[in-house]
Amino acid sequence: MTGRHGAVAGRTGPVDVVIVGAGVSGGVVGKRLAEAGMSVVCLEQGRWHDASEFPGQHPQWELVMRKQWSPNPNVRRLPEDYPIDSTDSDIEPLMYNAVGGSTILYAADWSRMVPADFRTASLDGVGDDWPLSYGELERYYERTDSDMGVSGLGGNPAYPPGTDPPLPPLPIGASGLAVARAHTRLGWHWWPGTNAILSAPYDGRRPCVQWGACMQGCPEGAKASADLTHWTAAIASGARVKTGVRATRVRLGSDGRARGVEWTDEDGNDGCQEGRIVVLAANAIGSARLLLVSAQRGHADGLANSSGLVGRRLMMHPFAVVTGVFDDSFETWRGHVGCRISSMQFYESDESRGFLRGAKWSMAPSTGGPINAAMPARAGEASWGEDHHDRVRSRFGHVLSWGIFGEDLPDVSNRVELDPELRDRVGLPAPKITYRVSANTRRLLQFHVARATESLVEAGAHTIESSQLLRESGWHIMGTARMGVDPTESVVDPWGRAHDVDNLFVVDASIFVTSGGVNPTSTISALALRCAEAILAQPRWGRRSS
Amino acid sequence: MSVGSRDGSPGTKILAPSLRDRLIELADELIPADGQMPAASEAGVADTQLTVVADARPDLVGPLRRVLSKPGKEMTAPEFLNAIQSTDPEGHEALVLTVVGGYYTNPHVVRLLGYSGQHASPVTPDIYPSYVEEGLLEAVIDRGPLFRQIPD
Numbered sequence: 001m002t003g004r005h006g007a008v009a010g011r012t013g014p015v016d017v018v019i020v021g022a023g024v025s026g027g028v029v030g031k032r033l034a035e036a037g038m039s040v041v042c043l044e045q046g047r048w049h050d051a052s053e054f055p056g057q058h059p060q061w062e063l064v065m066r067k068q069w070s071p072n073p074n075v076r077r078l079p080e081d082y083p084i085d086s087t088d089s090d091i092e093p094l095m096y097n098a099v100g101g102s103t104i105l106y107a108a109d110w111s112r113m114v115p116a117d118f119r120t121a122s123l124d125g126v127g128d129d130w131p132l133s134y135g136e137l138e139r140y141y142e143r144t145d146s147d148m149g150v151s152g153l154g155g156n157p158a159y160p161p162g163t164d165p166p167l168p169p170l171p172i173g174a175s176g177l178a179v180a181r182a183h184t185r186l187g188w189h190w191w192p193g194t195n196a197i198l199s200a201p202y203d204g205r206r207p208c209v210q211w212g213a214c215m216q217g218c219p220e221g222a223k224a225s226a227d228l229t230h231w232t233a234a235i236a237s238g239a240r241v242k243t244g245v246r247a248t249r250v251r252l253g254s255d256g257r258a259r260g261v262e263w264t265d266e267d268g269n270d271g272c273q274e275g276r277i278v279v280l281a282a283n284a285i286g287s288a289r290l291l292l293v294s295a296q297r298g299h300a301d302g303l304a305n306s307s308g309l310v311g312r313r314l315m316m317h318p319f320a321v322v323t324g325v326f327d328d329s330f331e332t333w334r335g336h337v338g339c340r341i342s343s344m345q346f347y348e349s350d351e352s353r354g355f356l357r358g359a360k361w362s363m364a365p366s367t368g369g370p371i372n373a374a375m376p377a378r379a380g381e382a383s384w385g386e387d388h389h390d391r392v393r394s395r396f397g398h399v400l401s402w403g404i405f406g407e408d409l410p411d412v413s414n415r416v417e418l419d420p421e422l423r424d425r426v427g428l429p430a431p432k433i434t435y436r437v438s439a440n441t442r443r444l445l446q447f448h449v450a451r452a453t454e455s456l457v458e459a460g461a462h463t464i465e466s467s468q469l470l471r472e473s474g475w476h477i478m479g480t481a482r483m484g485v486d487p488t489e490s491v492v493d494p495w496g497r498a499h500d501v502d503n504l505f506v507v508d509a510s511i512f513v514t515s516g517g518v519n520p521t522s523t524i525s526a527l528a529l530r531c532a533e534a535i536l537a538q539p540r541w542g543r544r545s546s
Numbered sequence: 547m548s549v550g551s552r553d554g555s556p557g558t559k560i561l562a563p564s565l566r567d568r569l570i571e572l573a574d575e576l577i578p579a580d581g582q583m584p585a586a587s588e589a590g591v592a593d594t595q596l597t598v599v600a601d602a603r604p605d606l607v608g609p610l611r612r613v614l615s616k617p618g619k620e621m622t623a624p625e626f627l628n629a630i631q632s633t634d635p636e637g638h639e640a641l642v643l644t645v646v647g648g649y650y651t652n653p654h655v656v657r658l659l660g661y662s663g664q665h666a667s668p669v670t671p672d673i674y675p676s677y678v679e680e681g682l683l684e685a686v687i688d689r690g691p692l693f694r695q696i697p698d
Contacts, residue, residue, distance in 0.1 A: 056664055057664060057666075059651050059663060060598065060599075060601075060602035060647070060651060061664065062647070062650075063599065063602040063603050063643070063647045063651070064602055064603065066603075066643070067603055067605055114693045114694075115693055115694065115695070115696040116693065116694045116696055118696075119696055123694065123696070133696070133698045134696070134698075135698040136698070151671075153683075155687065157686060157687055157689070157690060157691045157692050157693075158691075158692045158693055159693055160691075160693065167671075168671040168672075169671065169672075170669060170671065171669065171670070171671065171672050171675070172675070172677065176677075177676055177677060180677050180682045181680070181682065184682050184685050184686075187685075187689070189686055189689075189692055190682075190686060191683075191686065192675075192677070199669060199671045200671060207668065207669055208668075208669040209666035209667055209668050209669065210666070210667045210668075210669055211664050211665075211666065212664055213664055219666075220666065333661070333664065334664075334667065335669075336669075344692055345692075347692070348692065348693065348694055369650070369661060369663075369664065370650040370655075370656065370659055370661055371646055371647060371650045371651075374646045374649075374650060375642065375643070375646055382642070384575070384576045384577070384627070385575065385576070385578065385624070386578060386580070388576065388577050388578070388580075389577075389580040389581070389583050390580075392659075393659075396659060396661070397660075
């Protein structure tokens with residue numbers, strides 16, 4: 001039975017493609033394959049959201065963003081979430097479970113990796129080279145820019161020349177201008193932000209109205225989230241999304257090939273969605289977890305894990321924040337959250353700095369309302385008693401922050417495993433993550449915090465507050481089923497296909513080889529589209545079921 | 547605005563009168579009056595605003611009751627707040643967020659702050675932005691490519 005949004009309940013017959021996870025990577029693959037005529041069913045543990053549910057339009061938004069709309073599933077604890085044991089991690093992993101996945105709550109800062117990010121071993125002697133180049137990925141970047149409705153300005157000298165984003169950049173405002181002028185005086189790079197947020201009407205969606213609450217869901221639908229940009233179109237082409245079901249195991253047939261995905265729904269019903277191709281798109285914790293719980297005959301250590309690398313090389317982009325307090329008010333509770341301006345001045349590697357690799361800086365215009373001024377979620381401390389009002393008056397609307405994502409180099413000891421005790425609500429082992437920030441990364445962040453401080457002081461900040469390593473910052477989860485050519489050193493091939501199971505694909509950020517130092521969703525989407533095209537290019541996987 | 551415990555306060559639906567009195571005492575320590583800005587209790591954090599917070603965040607009520615029930619009358623309010631911050635961080639967080647959340651969702655308080663609330667205001671892309679007019683981008687472009695050229 002197919003209902004609202006193409007939702008499907010109960011059991012469905014065999015299809016061409018079963019996708020696990022309705023986030024952006026699943027959406028990109030589902031849309032492309034459905035439009036090509038393949039039958040697609042997606043299993044999603046979350047549900048559809050309507051824009052009217054998003055709290056940014058309600059006065060209590062800053063209260064609920066700390067619980068019901070927290071990006072941390074261990075804080076949120078909704079029925080569709082699963083617990084994560086993060087006690088042995090320096091960073092909390094963040095995500096959202098819904099149709100649209102984490103794009104429901106992401107900032108929509110839409111940055112590409114640069115050419116050198118795909119060659120860290122060759123160029124800098126760290127990490128590993130990717131089995132593809134920026135040039136090979138560029139056309140997929142451009143296509144996903146178009147699908148998402150990206151706003152930005154072409155010609156950024158931090159990147160090779162290419163096609164301009166489809167929409168003009170969002171305004172940088174007085175705050176962006178102040179910092180741009182400062183960088184001009186310093187001789188440093190800056191560029192208007194590239195955001196997956198509409199600056200003008202596009203593809204039936206309305207542009208940004210500056211709610212300033214992108215990270216609690218865009219009430220206007222101006223922020224590109226995969227439910228809007230991909231699943232709606234996929235469903236129009238016949239794809240079906242089964243919500244409220246948890247994938248519990250990838251089932252293999254007697255021929256050793258994936259036969260389908262077993263699931264359990266909210267009412268305790270279970271079943272197996274059969275398909276000729278299985279695509280995992282459940283993020284780098286969820287997909288690794290599903291491979292590990294799918295251990296079975298011939299795959300004792302987890303499915304597709306002959307390399308021993310499933311769950312290994314977890315990367316989470318350690319994040320620093322530098323906040324400047326200004327005399328001028330920038331009304332920073334308004335606008336889009338993504339990125340007002342960015343700087344790649346210190347992005348490329350320079351060994352003389354005492355570390356390798358680099359970081360991108362993004363200046364977010366919206367730093368929340370008065371509750372966040374009183375209880376800063378990022379840099380800065382609360383102040384009580386007689387100093388309280390002075391503190392809030394000086395911060396509310398008067399602060400600008402550089403958010404700094406440092407490149408996180410792969411380390412096999414940083415990992416996702418199955419927790420021996422913790423279970424989710426259906427009894428499936430919860431993921432346990434072990435993650436330590438490296439000495440290189442700590443030096444990197446220290447350097448960048450110092451430079452970002454110079455930036456904001458030059459822009460006129462009278463006070464600087466910084467957080468060198470924010471614990472609640474694991475938005476960017478990558479690397480736990482890396483791609484590669486050698487089956488002994490990678491989980492999937494350069495097109496996302498598991499070396500060990502030839503009709504099993506992983507298409508989310510699990511397949512990243514290294515992390516780059518930028519927000520990854522643009523690269524996740526481009527890689528997923530490339531994987532979808534690889535599936536379509538194989539005649540044996542062409543359309544068959546209906 | 548209201549101060550002090552009285553029967554019929556909306557706050558007594560959430561907290562027993564004795565706990566509500568304790569909340570008032572601690573809330574005014576956290577956010578005292580200052581110039582035009584009212585103290586937390588005057589802004590109703592133990593009255594109407596307490597119900598606003600409890601409606602939005604029912605999960606706070608349990609830890610709040612727990613922390614307000616703790617012995618410690620012999621301590622000053624700052625001493626008590628310091629003590630619970632280390633011995634019951636969840637309770638401390640619940641107390642602080644209840645006070646701050648109630649205070650800064652009070653319409654009178656946000657008016658005094660000049661906060662218009664979150665509202666829709668259509669964005670207008672710049673046709674000829676100041677940064678172009680001032681040549682700020684030109685300076686960036688003139689410095690040449692930042693990325694390393696890598697053969698494909």
